[in-house]
Amino acid sequence: MMGALHRDIATIIVVGLALVVGGLVGTPYILAVLVIFGMVSILVLSYRTITTMGGWSFAHVALMGIGGYSVAIFSKAPFEIPVLAAVALGGVFAAFFAAILSWPVLRTRQYYFFLSTFAAGEALRQCYIQIKEVTGGTAGIAFIARPGVLPDPSSAFQFLCLVAVILVLLGLFYAALDASDTGKKIKAVGEDEALSSSLGIDAWALRALAFILGSFGAGIAGGLFASYNGIMSPSDINAMLMFKIVAACVIGGTTRFSGPLLGLLFLTLIEEIFRFVPEFVPMIWGMLVIAAVIFSQRTGGGFRLRKVTNA
Amino acid sequence: MQIVLNCLSLTSFYLCFALGLALVFGVMRIINFAHGEFFMIGAYATYLCVATLAPQIGGPSAWLVGAIVAAGITGLLGAVLYRTVVVPLADKPLAIFIATLALSYVLQTIVVQIFGPVGLSISPPLRGVVSVGGAILPASRAMVIVAAAALSIGLWIYLMRTESGRRIRAVAQNPRGALLQGIKTRNVGNLTLIIGSGIAGICGAAMGPISQISPYMGGPALWKAFIIIIVGGIGNVWGAVAAAAIFGVLDTLMSQFGGGRFLALTSAAIMLFVLSVKPSGLFGEKE
Numbered sequence: 287m288m289g290a291l292h293r294d295i296a297t298i299i300v301v302g303l304a305l306v307v308g309g310l311v312g313t314p315y316i317l318a319v320l321v322i323f324g325m326v327s328i329l330v331l332s333y334r335t336i337t338t339m340g341g342w343s344f345a346h347v348a349l350m351g352i353g354g355y356s357v358a359i360f361s362k363a364p365f366e367i368p369v370l371a372a373v374a375l376g377g378v379f380a381a382f383f384a385a386i387l388s389w390p391v392l393r394t395r396q397y398y399f400f401l402s403t404f405a406a407g408e409a410l411r412q413c414y415i416q417i418k419e420v421t422g423g424t425a426g427i428a429f430i431a432r433p434g435v436l437p438d439p440s441s442a443f444q445f446l447c448l449v450a451v452i453l454v455l456l457g458l459f460y461a462a463l464d465a466s467d468t469g470k471k472i473k474a475v476g477e478d479e480a481l482s483s484s485l486g487i488d489a490w491a492l493r494a495l496a497f498i499l500g501s502f503g504a505g506i507a508g509g510l511f512a513s514y515n516g517i518m519s520p521s522d523i524n525a526m527l528m529f530k531i532v533a534a535c536v537i538g539g540t541t542r543f544s545g546p547l548l549g550l551l552f553l554t555l556i557e558e559i560f561r562f563v564p565e566f567v568p569m570i571w572g573m574l575v576i577a578a579v580i581f582s583q584r585t586g587g588g589f590r591l592r593k594v595t596n597a
Numbered sequence: 598m599q600i601v602l603n604c605l606s607l608t609s610f611y612l613c614f615a616l617g618l619a620l621v622f623g624v625m626r627i628i629n630f631a632h633g634e635f636f637m638i639g640a641y642a643t644y645l646c647v648a649t650l651a652p653q654i655g656g657p658s659a660w661l662v663g664a665i666v667a668a669g670i671t672g673l674l675g676a677v678l679y680r681t682v683v684v685p686l687a688d689k690p691l692a693i694f695i696a697t698l699a700l701s702y703v704l705q706t707i708v709v710q711i712f713g714p715v716g717l718s719i720s721p722p723l724r725g726v727v728s729v730g731g732a733i734l735p736a737s738r739a740m741v742i743v744a745a746a747a748l749s750i751g752l753w754i755y756l757m758r759t760e761s762g763r764r765i766r767a768v769a770q771n772p773r774g775a776l777l778q779g780i781k782t783r784n785v786g787n788l789t790l791i792i793g794s795g796i797a798g799i800c801g802a803a804m805g806p807i808s809q810i811s812p813y814m815g816g817p818a819l820w821k822a823f824i825i826i827i828v829g830g831i832g833n834v835w836g837a838v839a840a841a842a843i844f845g846v847l848d849t850l851m852s853q854f855g856g857g858r859f860l861a862l863t864s865a866a867i868m869l870f871v872l873s874v875k876p877s878g879l880f881g882e883k884e
Contacts, residue, residue, distance in 0.1 A: 342691055356844055390869040393876035397628055397690060397831060401823045408820050409865030416858045525816070529698060536695050569706035575699035579692050580685050 291465040294543040298457030309446040315369040324449035332503020332544040339496035340476030345407030347528040353508030356569040358427035358518040369433040373509030380505025426519025598732035607844025609745035617796035619837040630697040633815025634704040638809040639667035639801025660722035664802035668795040675794025708812040716811035832879030
């Protein structure tokens with residue numbers, strides 16, 4: 287019988303390998319789908335880390351934008367730092383911004399938490415549009431380079447390998463966190479904050495830690511997105527992507543790493559199956575998510591939220 | 598005076614929109630993300646009514662029919678939402694939030710398929726302007742003020758003075774206590790969602806003639822409403838009124854004096870500031 291940690295590690299390595307193998311045998315189209323899947327996988331895994339503390343943030347994609355703009359700005363003149371270093375820097379900036387944001391938003395629970403993170407994320411997106419001097423406004427910033435460490439920066443397959451490596455590294459980090467004492471305490475806070483506090487656990491610090499470390503992954507993913515697309519604009523920070531991440535976690539459940547990834551796989555398959563009618567994809571997603579939420583809640587599987595006490 | 602009128606008009610809209618959301622939350626502790634899409638559907642229903650009926654019965658009466666139809670459709674949607682989502686997911690607020698978020702995409706897609714993604718405009722039912730103390734206001738904007746005032750006063754009388762209004766307040770205060778008093782909390786929940794959604798529809802009918810209507814109009818309005826109900830204290834109807842007034846005045850002044858670019862940023866900064874100082878909102882009670 288494998289332990290939970292081993293299962294998570296196995297999941298991550300299997301996904302990383304599957305990406306690379308799929309990229310080797312697949313058509314250019316499949317390759318492109320896999321690159322996106324890999325980057326969104328980083329988003330859902332980092333998002334799962336946030337949810338362990340009991341709060342479902344809706345600012346994840348907006349924080350991802352910080353990573354994207356960091357790469358867009360710092361990989362160009364006058365800074366011209368290497369793209370991969372800019373990606374790492376983007377992760378740090380996203381984490382730093384999450385730390386600032388955690389002061390007001392982590393005072394809130396449940397409804398307040400997802401509403402306030404939703405509003406904060408939307409405000410951040412408005413900043414990307416309005417502060418034109420830095421972000422280029424609605425047009426965004428174009429001509430972002432691919433990482434220079436790749437032998438052939440134009441090769442999608444090499445980029446896919448890089449994404450897979452980063453996914454595995456970040457995944458292992460999150461898995462280690464999850465299995466550590468700190469990770470267990472974070473989950474305890476998520477389950478019952480009052481009880482954890484009474485046992486001398488610093489609930490505030492642990493919730494902030496989960497939020498900050500999860501947002502770091504969002505920043506990394508954002509940097510990769512910007513570098514892959516070659517352009518970073520506010521339209522990349524869309525509500526659909528946020529919905530995709532939350533829906534993946536809801537459908538798959540967040541107890542183990544495999545849940546959100548399977549959820550994402552499911553959503554991606556739906557998206558690809560209905561590729562010839564893209565205008566209906568949001569509706570089909572929406573209906574499936576409603577069905578999945580109702581079903582998973584009735585059977586007690588899927589994700590769980592602390593029951594609200596009837597006071 | 599012109600500025601005062603503009604403030605009043607914006608406040609009315611914010612209030613109209615946030616009221617339904619605040620009511621539903623206050624009673625049932627759930628957040629309906631599809632509220633913005635209900636608002637959008639209300640506007641489209643009005644558009645259809647005005648487009649087909651106006652030549653026969655005239656603009657104002659066609660609009661009135663539109664508003665009633667809008668409230669009817671969104672009220673029905675509220676009832677369906679209650680049966681299919683809220684009842685099976687009772688006591689799971691996040692699940693409901695996500696299911697309604699999903700619903701908002703479903704509704705958006707349907708409207709895009711029927712009416713196309715491009716914005717439409719409703720011909721204003723009232724033409725001309727109203728002048729108050731030297732300042733002027735287009736008549737259809739004045740109508741929004743009147744509609745919002747009528748809606749809030751009507752809601753207040755309903756909640757305070759009628760039997761079913763009392764039941765709603767009882768459930769909002771203490772669901773278990775209300776149940777013990779023989780109140781059918783399920784019926785009250787259903788009723789609340791119908792009223793809240795109906796308000797969204799009427800709001801769409803009132804706003805439709807002023808702004809362009811599009812399948813995506815719900816999103817920005819909902820975002821502002823979230824900020825308003827967070828600042829006012831979630832579920833607190835009077836808090837929502839106060840916050841709507843604060844943002845109505847602030848946003849008008851900012852656009853007036855060239856700060857329109859930073860509206861979203863300022864609103865969010867205010868929200869985050871209020872949360873840091875008083876996490877339950879300005880007028881919210883601690884839960």
